[in-house]
Amino acid sequence: MALEHTADAINKATISQDERRTGDELRYLAANENVISIAFIDSNNTIRYANHSLWLNTFAQDVFDQYSPAVAQAVSQSAAPSYQADTERDLLLIYFPIALYNPQSDADISTVFVEYDLFPQVSAATSTFNHLFIAVAVISSLLFLGIALLIYRLCINPLSLLKQRLAQRHLVPEPQWPIEFYQQLDADIQALYLHTDRLLERIKENEQRWLFAVDGNNNGLWDWDMVTGEVFLSDRWQEIVGYAPGELTPEFATWRKLLHPEDLPTSLALLQDYLDGKADEYVSLHRLLHKSGDYVWVRSRGMVVAWNALGRPTRLVGIQTDVSNDIENQHTLAFLASHDPLTHLPNREHLINGLQRLCAANEQQLSFSALFVIDLDNFKVINDALGHKSGDSLLLQVSKRLADATSPHLLARMGADEFALVVENIADNHDAATKSVFAIAGDIRQSISQSLVINGHKLNVSASVGVHLIKPRETTTSGELLRCADMAMFDAKERGRDNCVIYSPEMERQVSTQLIIQNDLRDAIDKRQLEIYYQPIVDEYGVLAGAEALLRWRHPMFGFISPAEFIPVAERSGLIDNLTRWLIKDVCEFLVINADKQLPKISLNISARQFNDVDFVERLLSEIKGRQLVASAFELELTEHLFLTDISLVKTRFNELRQAGFSIAIDDFGTGYSSLSYLQHLPLSRLKIDASFVRNIGENDRGNAIVNAIIEMGHALKLDVVAEGVETPAQHAYLKAHGCDWFQGYLWSKPLPAAEFARLLPRAGEVRQLRSTAEPVHY
DSSP, X not given: OHHHHHXXXXXXXXXXXXXXXXXXXXXXXXXXXXXXXXXEXXXXXXXXXXXXXXXXXXXXXXXXXXXXXXXXXXXXXXXXXXXXXXXXXXXXXXXXXXXXXXXXXXXXXXXXXXXEEOHHHHHHXXXXXXXXXXHHHHHHHHHHHHHHHHHIIIIIHHHXXXXXXXXXXXXXXXXXXXXXXXXXXXXXXXXXXXXXXXXHHHHHHHHHHHHHHHHHTTEEEEEEETTTOBEEEOHHHHHHTTOOTTOSOSBHHHHHHHBOTTTHHHHHHHHHHHHTTSSSSEEEEXXXXXXXXXXXXXXXXXXXXXXXXXXXXXXXXXXXXXXXXXXXXXXXXXXXXXXXXXXXXXXXXXXXXXXXXXXXXXTTOOSEEEEEEEEETTHHHHHHHHXXXXXXXXXXXXXXXXXXXXXXXXXXXXXXXXXXXXXXXXXXXXXXXXXXXXXXXXHHHHHHHSOEEETTEEEOOOEEEEEEEEOTTOOOOHHHHHHHHHHHHHHHHHTTSSOEEEOOTTHHHHHHHHXXXXXXXXXXXXXXXXXXXXXXXXXXXXBEEEXXXXXEEEXXXXXXXXXXXXXXHHHHHTTHHHHHHHHHHHHXXXXXXXXXXXXXXXXXXXXXXXXTOTTHHHHHHHHHHTTTOOGGGEEEEEOGGGGGSOHHHHHHHHHHHHHHTOEEEEEEETXXXXXHHHHTTSOOOEEEEOHHHHHTTTTOHHHHHHHHHHHHHHHHTTOEEEEOOOOSHHHHHHHHHTTOOEEOSTTTOOOEEHHHHHHHSOBTTOOOBOOOOSSOOOO
């Protein structure tokens, strides 16, 4: 009834898209302490609702080992529930037919799958069964003793007296009764012997049944005669420790020899306390030596069944249960409580405990220690593009590399793609500690940067590292250490990723400013604080050939905020999607308004995150075609961070864009992860040389060589080359002499507001040539 009620409630909640009510209904069902898992599964065997959010939208057979699609289909068709018992795991598997419609997935939910824990009931039944048979054994033993005493008094003792009298021949009396009396007495004695034999046989049969019942319940039986020292050990008892029946000597000393040396004092003390009346029962959890040489965990329970005339125990019987799996499970639970279930590295709680110990001991330390926070760059892009399973595989490989590179120091997984490393006693002075920190960070980044193969996809990954140096005798807390190291890590990302930064107090002001920026950026679009500027792109003669659309933010408190400050914040917070959609919409409106002029190709910057959105191409084309524009009027600029994902997926998306009519350029070329092998297989239009390389032209031969190599490589791949950040005539002359095709920079124009850029646009049939400035203009 609870499942039917919940199904009806979830159906209503689903139709009304009330996610809170759906969660409440699932938590109501999961509130039963014996319900391990509950999932609402559609006809495609996909989990649509579950008491664990990590399972949503995954195949049920990937989450539940015992789930059977065939059984689920049969239950749905027959409209009758199915109950299956998993005896190995003490689980009851329930398939319950329902009929729900999920409007979000456009699929019918046909089955509720429940894993119900039977272990508490099985354990209770086992305990009751054991106590019952121990009571039967005691009663059987007392019955046997009573019958033996009766036989002795009625038969054996009289016969013994009769034999003694007959032996005294000279005293043999004359018969006082007729011979028939003695014949009848002999017949009665024979009948009594037969009856006694039958009773003994029945007692033996009951004993065998009891032993079978106890052994069949995976319990071994033991019976200790405290007077003789002999111990009866059942076949199951001996099997638990790896021996065949009869291999062990049946004596108390055998048990003592098998006891683990560490458990011997405790086990003997528990036994003595019970025998002395200090404990109500004898229960001992200890290890016994297995024949294989390993130790097995057992739980032994016993009770006294016989006493001497002084009231001292003379016989102890009990059962022994193999609990090795239970102990192993307890150890596993303890391990999982302090370790990450995916990578098996220490988790955040383990790390905090370690940092607390370090803080307590640091007051007496004379050397520096360091806390590293390591965050993978663009992991979310990879995870979204290839799926969570591939993301988990990547984390496993990265964690192994980190463990190899940082052993024997404490390495922990903080969550998602973030790791932490604690290195104690790194150096005695600040300069040496700083050098050691950068050396360790270099090893970490190098180990991560090597190519990875995940499910057949070759990936390149980098990491940003933040470090907090812990001074000798510094008083601090674990939370403060993590906060400072996190702050340094985010600063490393701000500097272009794949970097290492050590915390400094100046970062506090930066973080405060960034927090304000992040909060205000959410409202910047609605409050019309964002503007689009256009920076012209010209040919070698200065003729206008295109423009790059650039975001600018006029903040009411801070004035103009550089894109270098707010774009990284937008990427981290997920606001970059909203900004990019607004930019595309506004650029389209600009082109529509100036349709009477000769419009150059407009370049749009697209983030890797947005590029990997499955609906990106469709939404982009819808925006453009909805305003009667064509894709060939735009060029999409993408950074090399895009190549962190699977190159085959990137190539597929590139082909879709090229077929739609877009030009594609790689922006900031030379600062990321692309390689010639990637570029030669992608349908690109242009490479844009990063301004940092252009700035070094004429400074040294190495800077000139890099620029020349990029131009030659671009032409070899049949791509046009655009130089960004051209500020001086000397830079222009060098680039032009080496065949650079297009130019962008302050030498011709800074980024212009839309209205001012519109005035530069030539009328149909005109040519607009921009004049270069003689003096360099700085950003």
